[in-house]
Amino acid sequence: MKFISWNVNGIRACISKGFLEFFHQIDADFFCVQEIKCQAGQVELALDGYQQYWNYAQKKGYSGTAIFTKHTPLSVRYGVGDEDAQEEGRIITLEYNDFYLVNVYTPNAQRDLARLPLRLEWEDRLAMYLKELDSRKPVIYCGDLNVAHTEIDLKNAKSNIGNSGFTYEERAKMSALLASGFVDSFRYKYPEETDHYTWWSYMNKVRERNIGWRIDYFIVSERLKAQIDIATIHPHIMGSDHCPIELQLHI
Structure with missing residues (x-):
């Protein structure tokens, strides 16, 4: 099964920059998006063969998530039971016979x-x-998690220590989650590789020079790690300040 995750930073803008071309070309079983920045009725996508699940933020032009899938879920859940998560549209969980898919847009700690x-x-x-x-x-947990976990997950680690997305506290939370029985799929496949990023500032030539951060993830239950076939990043796909990431599992 093929899974894609992409922070589109406004799905309406991303549609005008090639979203649908990539969507159809990649032909995923599950396509998760974050930061849709729209309300119900503002976007209508004709995605033949896909069911669509949207979690809109109450605040206009802010946050929000969606999942497009070829597979009918057993159940769908929005949020984790706390109102704040639901107000900002940050979580969707789809349940299947063999796994849960959890699509998340993690709150930014702010500058x-x-x-x-x-x-x-x-x-x-x-x-x-x-x-x-x-x-x-x-569990298959994916999305923009707004943290670079280790120093090889961003270009300029030393100068960013303590900054939003690279605080000791945020990184420790990621470490604790992984230690509790989960695996960062990309690092499982490529434990030492550097210069692989999923987000770049819009500042001039930053993306061209690959000065980025890896803050988008597919994290899976440890017992799924042997079933990871592909865990990759698509840095050449434009349309957002993030790029899509991909996971392929044999389930």
Whole structure:
């Protein structure tokens, strides 16, 4: 099965920049998007063969997630039971016979770290949720997780220590989740490789020079790691300041 995740940074803008061409070309079983920045009725996509699940933020032009899938789920859940998650449209969970698929757009701690306490509370709630799901069946957790986990996951690590997305606290939450029975699929396949990123600033020539961060992930239950066939990044696909990532599993 082929899974794609992409922070589109506004799906309406991304559609005008080649989203549908990539969508049809990649022919995924599951296509997860984050930061859709739209409300119900503002976007209508004719995606033959796909069911569509949208979680809109209440605030206009902000946040939100969606999943497009060829496979009918057993159940669909929005949020993890806390109102804040649902207000910002940050989580969709699809349940299948053999796994849960959890699509997430993690809150940013903000440049001045004003939202770091909320972010750390979010991480704790989400980790409990993922572990509870994992106790029933394997989990595939993906999205823009807004953290570069290790120093090889961003270009300029030393100068970014303590900055939003690379604080010790955010990185420790990722480490704790992985230690509890989950695997970063890309690092499982490529444990030491550098210069692989999924987000670049819009500043002049930053993406051209590959000065980026790897903050988009497919994280899977540890018992799925032997079933990972492909875990890759598509840095040459434009349309957003993030690029799509891909996971292929034999399930």
